[in-house]
Amino acid sequence: xxxxxxxxxxxxxxxxxSHVALSGFAITRAAMAFAAEVLRQGIRDLTVSQxxxxxxxxxxxxxxxxxxxxxxxxxLDRFGRLACVNRAIEEGTxxxxxxxxxxxxxxxxxxxxxxxxxxIRSLRGSDTLKHLEEVAPTAMAYVDDxxxxxxxxxxxPLNPDVAxxxxxxxxxxxxxxIYGPRWDNEEQVKASKRTxxxxxxxxxxxxxxREPERTVIHGFRVSHVVHLPFSAHPSSVYRVYDYDADxxxxxxxxxxxxxxxxxxxxxxxxxxxxxxxxxxxxGGMRHLSRLAADPILGx
Amino acid sequence: xxxxxxxxxxxxxxxxGARELKNGEIVAVGLGLPVVATFLAKRTHAPDxxxxxxxGVIDPEPIHTGVGLADPRVWYRAKVLSTFVDMLGSxxxxxxxxxxxxxxxxxxxxxxxxxxxxxxxxxxxRHFVGSGGANDIASSARRTxxxxxxEERKLKEAVSFITSPxxxxxxxxxxxxxxxxxxxxxxxxxxxxxxxxxxxxMTLLSIHPGCTLEDVLNTMGxxxxxxxxxxxxxxxxxxxxxxxxxxxxxxxxxxx
Numbered sequence: 001x002x003x004x005x006x007x008x009x010x011x012x013x014x015x016x017x018s019h020v021a022l023s024g025f026a027i028t029r030a031a032m033a034f035a036a037e038v039l040r041q042g043i044r045d046l047t048v049s050q051x052x053x054x055x056x057x058x059x060x061x062x063x064x065x066x067x068x069x070x071x072x073x074x075x076l077d078r079f080g081r082l083a084c085v086n087r088a089i090e091e092g093t094x095x096x097x098x099x100x101x102x103x104x105x106x107x108x109x110x111x112x113x114x115x116x117x118x119x120i121r122s123l124r125g126s127d128t129l130k131h132l133e134e135v136a137p138t139a140m141a142y143v144d145d146x147x148x149x150x151x152x153x154x155x156x157p158l159n160p161d162v163a164x165x166x167x168x169x170x171x172x173x174x175x176x177x178i179y180g181p182r183w184d185n186e187e188q189v190k191a192s193k194r195t196x197x198x199x200x201x202x203x204x205x206x207x208x209x210r211e212p213e214r215t216v217i218h219g220f221r222v223s224h225v226v227h228l229p230f231s232a233h234p235s236s237v238y239r240v241y242d243y244d245a246d247x248x249x250x251x252x253x254x255x256x257x258x259x260x261x262x263x264x265x266x267x268x269x270x271x272x273x274x275x276x277x278x279x280x281x282x283g284g285m286r287h288l289s290r291l292a293a294d295p296i297l298g299x
Numbered sequence: 300x301x302x303x304x305x306x307x308x309x310x311x312x313x314x315x316g317a318r319e320l321k322n323g324e325i326v327a328v329g330l331g332l333p334v335v336a337t338f339l340a341k342r343t344h345a346p347d348x349x350x351x352x353x354x355g356v357i358d359p360e361p362i363h364t365g366v367g368l369a370d371p372r373v374w375y376r377a378k379v380l381s382t383f384v385d386m387l388g389s390x391x392x393x394x395x396x397x398x399x400x401x402x403x404x405x406x407x408x409x410x411x412x413x414x415x416x417x418x419x420x421x422x423x424x425r426h427f428v429g430s431g432g433a434n435d436i437a438s439s440a441r442r443t444x445x446x447x448x449x450e451e452r453k454l455k456e457a458v459s460f461i462t463s464p465x466x467x468x469x470x471x472x473x474x475x476x477x478x479x480x481x482x483x484x485x486x487x488x489x490x491x492x493x494x495x496x497x498x499x500x501m502t503l504l505s506i507h508p509g510c511t512l513e514d515v516l517n518t519m520g521x522x523x524x525x526x527x528x529x530x531x532x533x534x535x536x537x538x539x540x541x542x543x544x545x546x547x548x549x550x551x552x553x554x555x
Contacts (some may be wrong), residue, residue, distance in 0.1 A: 025354055026369035051383055052354070052431055054369075073414070073429020077330075077367025086426040096414070100434035101353055102387040109384055121392060122438045124462040127475035128415065128430055151477065180371065181380045238371045245366075248437030297363075299371035 001174040003225045007275060010196050010224035011037040014162060021108070021160040021188040024054025024235060026077050027243050029166040029178075029185075031056040032193040033231035034198060039063035044296040049160060050074075051104040055251070058082040062261045063269065066083070066094055070136075070158070080252035097136045098128060103155060106140075106185045111191030112155035119143060119152035121271075127152070129136050134179065153275040163192035165217065166232045169238055170199035171207070174222025177214045180238030180298065186216050187230060187233040194223040201242045202227040230279055230288055241291040242299045304537040308488035309553065311507055312446060313339055313543060314535040315486050318419035319444055324397035325349045325390065326361050327425055330367050331553055332446050333400030337451065338547045339539060351390055353432035355381040362514040364552045387432055391439045394479075397445045400480075401463060405453045406445055408521045410465025410482035410494060412437065413458040420460055430462050437463035449487035454519035466499035473499070490515045492530055505508050505532040 011034065014020065024030030035056045038046070045067045048057050053074020060066050062084030074082050088094040099107075103122050110118040123129040123140075132139060142153045165185050170176035174197045178185060189195045197217060202225070208215060234244035234251065254264040272278045279288060293299050306314075309332065317337030318324060322345040326337050334350075341348045348540060350358050352368050357379035365372035390396060394492050403412040404427060414433055418424030437443055445465075465482045466473045470514055473481050485492040485501060489510045493499045502524040508531050516522065544551075 026367055028369040028371070052369075053429070071429075073431050075367070077365075077369050079366065083426070089426045090424065098306040098429050100430040101383055101432040102392060105383040105387070109388075121477065122435045123468045124438065124478055125461070125473065126434055127420070127461040128434055131420070181352075182382045183354040184383050186382060187384060222347060229469045236369075236371060238374070243370070293371075297371075297375060 002072060003174055003222060004172050004202065005224050005228060007198070007228055007231070008227045009040055010226050011043070013224060014038070014043060016044045017046070019049065019160040021163040022048055022050045022054065022056045023057040023163070023165040023185050023188065023222035024050060025052050025183045026054050026074060027079065027248060028238070029232050030054040030235035031164045031166050031198060032059065032233060032235060033228055033278070034164050035059040036269045036275070036278065039265070045214055049104070051101045052187055053082050053085055057082045057135055059256070061094060062086050062255060063265055065139055068095045068097070070097040070099065070104065071081055072099045072104045076248060076252055079248045083255035087258070097132060097139065099123070099132065099231070100128065107155050107158035108184055108191040110155065111159040112187050112276045115139070115157060117143065117154040117156060119145070124153055125195065128198055156262050160188065160192040160295050163177055163188040163195040165189060165195060165197055166237065167197055167199050167217065168237060169201045170197045170217070170225055171203055171205040171219070172225060173205060173219035174217060174225050175205065175208045175215050175219040176217035178216050182216060183230045189217050189221055195221050196226065197222050198226045198231050200229055200231070200237055211228050231275060233282070236299060238280070239295070239298045240292050241288070242291055244291055246260055304535065304540055304554055306535045306540050308507070310535055310540055310543055311532065312486050312488060312492050312540050315410040315491055315532060316444060317343065317539070319484055320345050320348060320398060323347045325351060327351050327353065327391060327396045327399040327432070327440060329400060329402065329403070329431075329433070330365065333402070335543060335547050335553050336400070339542060342542055342546065343539065351386055351396070353383065353487060355379070355383065355386050358530045364548065364550050368478060370383055370430050376462065383502070387435050394439065396436070396440045397442070400439035400446060401433055401443050403433070403462070405455050405458050406447055406465070406485065407455045407458045408500065408523070409467060409469050409499055410445060410485065411458050411461045411467065412465065413443065413460045415460045415462045417459060422434050434463045438464070438478055443480065445482050445485040447485065447487055449489040449515070449518055451518055451520045454487070454521065456521040466494065469499045489518065492523060500524055502526065503529055505530050507532045
């Protein structure tokens, strides 16, 4: 079944108020073109989740599309803070459920496996847990181990409305390969009610069938496939392109103030019609070809 | 051997971190100094160490310095590229991690770490990076090593927010919370600390060459336990400094 659509069509399938799991990790495989299109379509009141906060969530928060974030903390690595997420938390304009990486992925995992809850050793004795008990009192409880009687912290499963995942390779049905580490992406997809795959390369299903052990996203879980090159820019896509250090620096500087963020949005999100115009604004192929990954190094 | 060698405080900390690692151990690391310390151990006395990054990376051999765990430069030539459930789940939560390296905005007399916020959690505060895998490592590793700059604002009687628990409020509190292990060492740019087996209060173990006891105590926000005799930290060897400068961090990004 061919599910290939434009980014605009895929984004239009997401109603305001949805819970969206995002595939980014700091500055790699972040759903940047997706986030920009969400802002252009005026979708609002989203809950976003990911194990480690990334640039995709930061852009969505900075554009005012998010009311709640579930994440395990995050940054732009050495480029700086997730300034929009941090500012929104400091000013109370979003509700933040802050977990650890493992407690977030355990919630997705429980959702993926259809388990009623998952016990975890993390979070105990921390203020992270105390804060979660205030902002998400129904997300956790204590249970007794039925075999030993030991007391455990239990987490509630998480089932997002949609996972949005940047991948290197997918077929028209949505069967997808992810090269490199996959952090929480498999559990996000399997826990979510449906998935939007955004791929750098679209291949015939025959290619997938030749190396099916590489498939980490099952096509039947996918509602839309978007084939869009450089759709994670300025974050990196392992073995396809490196992160755009100059643009991430520009973003980190701009997002330090609300005025700077506004100017960034006006130029790079609202100032362009779509992702193709964004790529032209960056300098087109002359600029992008410099980011192409070395096939041996992968960056 | 035996000759005086010039080194930076950072290099001394990396060497002190490396000395804490035993051959064959599984080590969970973030980026920065812990990576330098772990690679140094692997290239000297502990070649069979397994290095693990939380997002799904085992035993990479980077040839370029990365900006963080999200940088494919630090995944180069890895033996495994997988997932959080694999690394933090099956390796860490499954009880296989011997040592976790942790850093933070501030730590306290019981080795609790704050990477979340500074200020009043109920009022005005500045929010930072949060946990990532730090809370998970602090909760499930057999022992943790804290690496932090030696400043009064970073070494506090009590942190303003416990992101990652050490011995919580001391004594048996950590064990009562159901947590194994706990911090074994705190390495700063002036000294190395351990923890008292009973009270779990931070205890001075050694002072770096060139520092004095007064300097160490006057630049921290609480009084650690100070034994009668406190030795100087063993300085790096010329070979250790050479490996850091020529092989592990030739661009001087971490050690500069």
